[in-house]
Amino acid sequence: MMNCKRNICQLLFAMLLASPMTVTGATIDNNKKEDVPVADNGFRAGKGTFLLNGKPFVVKAAELHYPRIPRQYWEHRIKMCKALGMNTICLYVFWNIHEPQMDSFDFNGQNDVAAFCRLAKKNGMYVIVRPGPYVCAEWEMGGLPWWLLKKKDIQLRELDPFFMQRVERFEKEVAKQLSTLTVQHGGPIIMVQVENEYGSYGENKPYISQIRDMLRKSWGDVTLFQCDWNSNFEKNGLDDLVWTMNFGTGANIDNQFRRLRELRPDAPLMCSEFWSGWFDKWGARHETRPAKDMVEGIDEMLSKGISFSLYMTHGGTSFGHWAGANSPGFAPDVTSYDYDAPINEYGQPTEKFWLLRKTLQKYSTAKLPALPKAPMPVVDIPQLKLHYAAPLSAATDTMAWSREPLTFEEMNLGWGSMIYDKELPEIKESSMLTINGHDFVQVFIDNKFVGKIDRVKNERTLVLPPTEKGQMLTLIVEGMGRINFGRAIKDYKGLLGDVTLRVDRGDILTWTLKDWRMRAVPDDYASAKKAMDKAAGKLQAADQTPEGIGYYRATFKLRKVGDTFLNMEKWGKGQVYVNGHALGRFWAIGPQQTLYCPGCWLKKGENEIVVLDVVGTKTPVVWGQTKPELDKLQLEKTNKHNNIGDKPDLNSATPVAVGTMAAGNGWQSVKLDKPATGRYLALQCLDTQDGRPLSIAEIYLRDGNGERLGRDQWQVKYANSENEMGNHTGDKAFDLQESTYWQTEESAEMPHLLVIDLGKDMTVSALDYLPRMEQGAPGSLGRYRIFIY
Structure with missing residues (x-):
């Protein structure tokens, strides 16, 4: 009996070894029923290796x-x-x-x-x-x-x-x-x-x-x-x-x-x-x-x-x-x-x-398989002109009136834009509008553009001209993606809190604006179609928004379909829909200037393109090209933080810490002799360990109890050198990502200086520093001086 059992076990073991699921590559038996348990150990962590059906994997x-x-x-x-x-x-x-x-x-x-x-x-x-x-x-x-x-x-x-x-x-x-x-x-x-x-x-x-x-x-x-x-x-x-x-x-x-x-x-x-x-x-x-x-x-x-x-x-x-x-x-x-x-x-x-x-x-015993044939060719599409089809407000999904401005979430709006309207008081001088607006806010008075408030730039205020009683203030607030990393993921959209107007006449007068009308505009194709259908009839006064802001449409015919890249350089900011499919966001600032349009979403014969532009365009044209454009910036000013007016005079200042960092990878900490309080951190770098351009992956500060301070409000105030072409600007020193880093330019001379605005006065007891994670920590900090002021 024992020999019989042994022979059966050996036979079963041989069958398992022959099973396609037990090979150490990735061949799987596609005929096996998924509801039938496999008579093996599955996938497990073994000693020093993973085990797949008992074999190293x-x-x-x-x-x-x-x-x-x-x-x-x-x-x-x-x-x-x-x-x-x-x-x-x-x-x-x-x-x-x-x-x-x-x-x-x-x-x-x-x-x-x-x-x-x-x-x-x-x-x-x-x-x-x-x-x-x-x-x-x-x-x-x-x-x-x-x-x-x-x-x-x-x-x-x-x-x-x-x-x-x-x-x-x-x-x-x-x-x-x-x-x-x-x-x-x-x-x-x-x-x-x-x-x-x-x-x-x-x-x-x-x-x-x-x-x-x-x-x-x-x-x-x-x-x-x-x-x-x-x-x-x-x-x-x-x-x-x-x-x-x-x-x-x-x-x-x-x-x-x-x-x-x-x-x-x-x-x-x-x-x-x-x-x-x-x-x-x-x-x-x-x-x-x-x-x-x-x-x-x-x-x-x-x-x-x-x-x-x-x-x-x-x-x-x-x-x-x-x-x-x-x-x-x-x-x-x-x-x-x-x-x-x-x-x-x-x-x-x-x-x-x-x-x-x-x-x-x-690392493969078998020859790797050939590349599969691409499912679609890449094609270009001749330039086509789109025609203004409907104002933004025509897509209004929900309208409400409230004493206080409501957020997207309170208006049951997941994604899109909100239009906030409020009658203004008479103010004979210029006033300062202050909001907490998430994310991109355009400001209009009687439908005339006054300016924008951009959360990306940490903007909160805008100067308004003198106003007459009853003039209409309109704020178009576009929500972009909610924050996906760190504690800030609780990221509400729209107007958050009070909206105020402030005049300084020697004494300060402040108006807190109440009683708002709000119109929610979802950014989906169904809303776009609703807007265009409504515009084909008669629009009501409540459906109007500033001219040029809204939906543009065209149709085009294709004899051959394929993947393409729609060039959006002539447009402002918004979304694109092709045959009802949402391609994604565009923004003239770049670096991305094209949107990938999969050929499987196109068809032979007539196709439709709809562009939602929340800024507006003077040249409503689109074309499809065979290569993407992912690295073309069109900024109002450089990303560098080298305005000489922001550089502090440290000649007579006393550093709170002076020393030399150790060479090599890993976190290091500098403890101050006594806690220091201030709004700004100035880190002066006198040299690097290897003579290469300075690189700093992360910086934290610790409070009086030794706990790390929050960095949500930190901004770079000044950096004497930043490798902008490599995206190694000063903000990379506190972006929560250990694999990114601030790096100075190859030609920049020592010493280097990075000044960080902490957002408010903070009491600091220590600084934590992380060099680059690469072997040998290239460009790691040598001698330093730290200032809190």
């Missing part, structure tokens, strides 16, 4: 985001990743696209994440799922739905009862879609992430524990992991989860894993986000990262048996209103999520692709 994951890729192109992008040499697809699940209104879930069409995972399996790829609830991803509100903000006292990403109730409901719905697709059930999903980079938000293990418990309850026996930066992962690391690190191109890899190796010497290592490039912001240069550095980092990790996920392998596009914004301050992201990734925004291989494919071939 190195994860080579490509990050893709299904909402950023037209569904018709999903399979092509997955095949491109496989041809690159990857064995896994990594993806976020975006709460706000799946629950656009509370209790109304959508997992159909473009949102069918289960279908995306099945396509991955069909093409021999495993899947890592990251269901948040928060995802960041330069996505509107970090993936959290805007309607959470209708509850004003809500605490996001905390143990707030309402927030946790909604999270649990969402996570259950995600699990309904995906939990039967784990490897244990014959599907492709090998790991599921718990929350996302929580250490950059706070320290709250009870909260992380509850998210973990929700996922375990809904998903069953699947490997759970959490990711963070090497500088903060211990804050929230749970003992029963796999720990992974996030870092970018050029990082010192041994240093990134040093502390994890000390704490868990036998754990498998994984970089769950190896940043291939970076995201772009309106008004700043297009971000790039060297291909050589990216490939060398992946080569080093694979040579040491370290798993990775390349963020992004293909970034795609934040269509419609889904691009988010970054903080401190307010830095909205552009529509393109090209990310300088190996597969560009429209699915074509780049230099990074070919270099990385060559490297990944070294």
